[in-house]
Amino acid sequence: MKWDLFLNLAFGVYILAEIAYVVSFFLRKRKIETPVSTLLVVGLSALTLSIGFRWAEAGHPPFTSMYESVVLFAWATTTAFLLMKRRGIPSWLGAPVTGITILALGYASLLEKTIAPLLPALRSNWLTIHVISYFLAYGVLTVSFVASAILLFGSTKRTDGADSNADQRAAQWDAIGYQGVAVGFPLMTIGLLTGAVWADRTWGSYWSWDPKETWSLICWLVYALYLHVRIVRGWRGKKAAFVSFIGFLLVLFTYLGLKYLPVALKSLHRYV
Amino acid sequence: MRTKLFEHIASLFRSVKLTVVLLSLIAATCVVGTVIPQSPLAPEDGTTQISKLVASLRWCFRWHDIYRSPFFATLLVLLAMNVIVCSLKVFRRPTGRNVGWILTHASIVVILAGVLVGQLTGDSGIMKLYEGESSAIAERADGTELELGFSVTLEQFAIEYHEEPVERLLVLHGGVEQSFPMTVGRGHPLHDGSRLRIAERIPHAATHMQVADGDTGEINPAVRIVVEGNGRTSGNWVFAAEWKETRLLEGAVSVRYAWCDTDEAYADALSAAISPEKETLLVHVQGTDIVTALPVELGEAFPIDGTDYIVETVRYLPDFRKDDDIGEPYSASDEPRNPAVEVRVTEGDRSVNRWAFSRFPDFWRMHSDGKETALDLKFVRPAERVIRLVDLEGSGITLVRFNAEGAAEADLVQLGQKVELGESGWTIRIAERLVRPRFTLEATPSLDPRADPAVKVNLRRKDDAAENSLWLTPNTVGEMGQTKLLYSREFKPKQYTSDVTFVVDGRGTDRGEIKVNAPLAYRGFTFYQSSYGDDGGLFSVLQVKRDAGAPIVYIGFGLLCLGLLYVFYIKPLLAKKGNRTSGAAT
Secondary structure (H helix, E strand, O other), rough: HHHHHHHHHHHHHHHHHHHHHHHHHHHHHOOOHHHHHHHHHHHHHHHHHHHHHHHHHHHOOOOHHHHHHHHHHHHHHHHHHHHHHHOOOOOHHHHHHHHHHHHHHHHHHHHOOOOOOHHHHHHOHHHHHHHHHHHHHHHHHHHHHHHHHHHHHHOOOOOOOOOOOOHHHHHHHHHHHHHHHHHHHHHHHHHHHHHHHHHHHHHOOOOOOOOOHHHHHHHHHHHHHHHHHOOOOOOOHHHHHHHHHHHHHHHHHHHHHHHOOHHHHHHHOOOO | OOOHHHHHHHHHHHOOHHHHHHHHHHHHHHHHHHHHHOOOOOOOOOOOOOOOOHHHHHHHHHHHHHHHOHHHHHHHHHHHHHHHHHHHHHOOOOHHHHHHHHHHHHHHHHHHHHHHHHHHHOEEEEEEEEEOEEEEEEEEEOOOOEEEEEEEEEEEEEEEEOOEEEEEEEEEEOOEEEEEEEEOOOEEEOOOOOOOEEEEOOEEEEEEEEEEEEEOOOOOEEEEEEEEEEOEEEEEEEEEEHHHEEEEEEOOOOEEEEOOOOOOHHHHHHHHHHHHOOOOOEEEOOOOOHHHHEEOOOOOEEEEOOOOEEEEEEEEOEEEEOOOOOOOOOOOOOOOEEEEEEEEEEOEEEEEHHHHHHOOHHHHHHHOOOOOOOEEEEEEEEOEEEEEEEEEOOOOOEEEEOOOOOOOEEEEEOOOOOOOOOOOOOOEEEEEEEOOEEEEEEEEEEOOOOOOEEEEEEEEEEOOOEEEEEEEOOOEEEHHHHHHEEEEEEEEEEEEEEEEEEEEEEEEEEEEEEEEEEEEEEEOOEEEEEEEEEEOOOEEEEEEEEEEOOOHHHHHHHHHHHHHHHHHHHHHHHHOOOOHHOOOOO
């Protein structure tokens, strides 16, 4: 199956890229930047082809099973990183981001891969826009999450002892964190609202407090909170990063952890 | 006239601190609602003696229906007020720069307003309709009736299936159930180290059973009987278990087989074999396991154990005939060409008469006489030729048959020996005898394109070099030792469609189609294909909704998206362009 082949190819390329990042970190070679970016672009292309072939074979958008969503997450995260890199974020941020992508693809390899026929409730054009906007949001928020994690837990002191730039670097992470949410929040909103419109078309109710729906709203509220404290109250640095850090943990829970809640068994969203 | 209190409150509602608090409280309430199971119609707790304070707390927070609690509603109202007061501040100095703010925040108020309108004026219910059924009422979640003002008839409910079925292999091995995709050539390790492999798949298979005698395994003696003559052959396996009767030649020949390993058992079996078989009425109580065999004795009434029924055979006709639906039944001859008994079933003071036909045991499943009874009646007559086989291990098989006078004749027979069945021209012989038969299903490619597929599965146990294999046909459990396997092949639904007709005031019909993801709007209501079921009859479940607030909510959605896109995408882009055109940034 072509989609399986290209997925494995992508996986291999991502591992190469990560190795290159690690090597360059230890050897402090900056020149490795371009080849690594190229590797990431190659990896992303392979992933795109994998998704495309699977779409063709399935006859429907490949966004309906856990496996398919994890692959989409890997795709969205790489896309988000490459686009944000053009806006000027440090390219070595790709190391943790690629690490997360590799974890995702590794997790995908453990999941059920067979293409399943589409349930009647999923046969809708809303599926594509709802899922893609959400996962693009997740991808961008992942980059933002890495930035806020670095801000919260990383040391801004350099080994050469010069920390006069510490404030400047902290501000940089803070800005990247904010950029991520600024791009991701509208996407997340589109995902949330298209989900509601779709639910209305399928089940006659745009909001039924289903666990997945409710937790998506919780994530949205927390990021809305972040925007308010940052834009209006002027929160910066660790204070603001903490809010977006929590927000992403909630996103992870919404995506992967809901099935551990007892109420989730009755959720209409159970197939993903 | 503004008091200090008013100023405090006003500044509170003007502040983002309140927004932060409200957003946090709303989020926290949402979390609680997903942790505590929500049951909106849960009856009030039976506990008495709760204090007024606790009762009012429970009313206010209502954690079992938290999204409709006064507490949550208050939070939303406060949020709306917060937004409105802040927007008054913005409108005092409206500028082009505030467009984004206005759009995003107005949308919140619009959405909440739409939700409110929907809660106050909206209505929804469920309609469960069988094909051909009409109704003008939907049932609300609280059990009350929602009158539509017109009637809905389900003309037809259709399920469209995907062309390709979903195939999986289900394995129950050592108490552990596992499920695998049906990929040919794939090997799967099982939880105890054994290895399972799907070796082969035949898309259209012809299957047949191979039998062989095993050295080990369960004792399940069986003989293969062949009846030949008059240019025909008929044969089958007859099992000793439960003295089960097997019929050959369209029911004309009856064979039972008993296997004994002691002389005592043989003597018992032989005496049972030589007693002539009588006519029996088998009575099965529908919906239960109760099956009673009653002797057919005209005029005798028998109670059925475990029920209040009394069964009596009233009349017997050897050649039942009834002209049209009128007139009494009569016998066309004295030959048992269509033997039938009339049975009276009495329960309390109600009784029902029905005929049972030995040639047509399933007659009443296809025809109706308008009478209701919960008993299935089967009139069983002994076959024309009754053969009994009694096998004593080590000594041989005794064949018992009955002559024209009804007396039993018993002879020892050899395997393959032909025995004549009276003057009929038929002979019977025992072709094979197995004490520990092992039946294996064999599959080969078939030329019939409608034939089902078959798969071959190999199982190698952990410390065993040998591989056992088994052919499986769809949806039939196969066994390999203690391991159970199921080749699951399911056609999954692709779309459900309800074809409905609407009738208003008894005149004027409109037709419509309701599919999943394609609801139908009619006279202010919207119909959704919610689900379906089959409880003896196929029914469609439709969700009916009326919500005047939904369009308002959608406008709010649109405003929110526009606002966010403007603030975070368009404005920064315009700012960048502005910087470029005005030269280098200062």
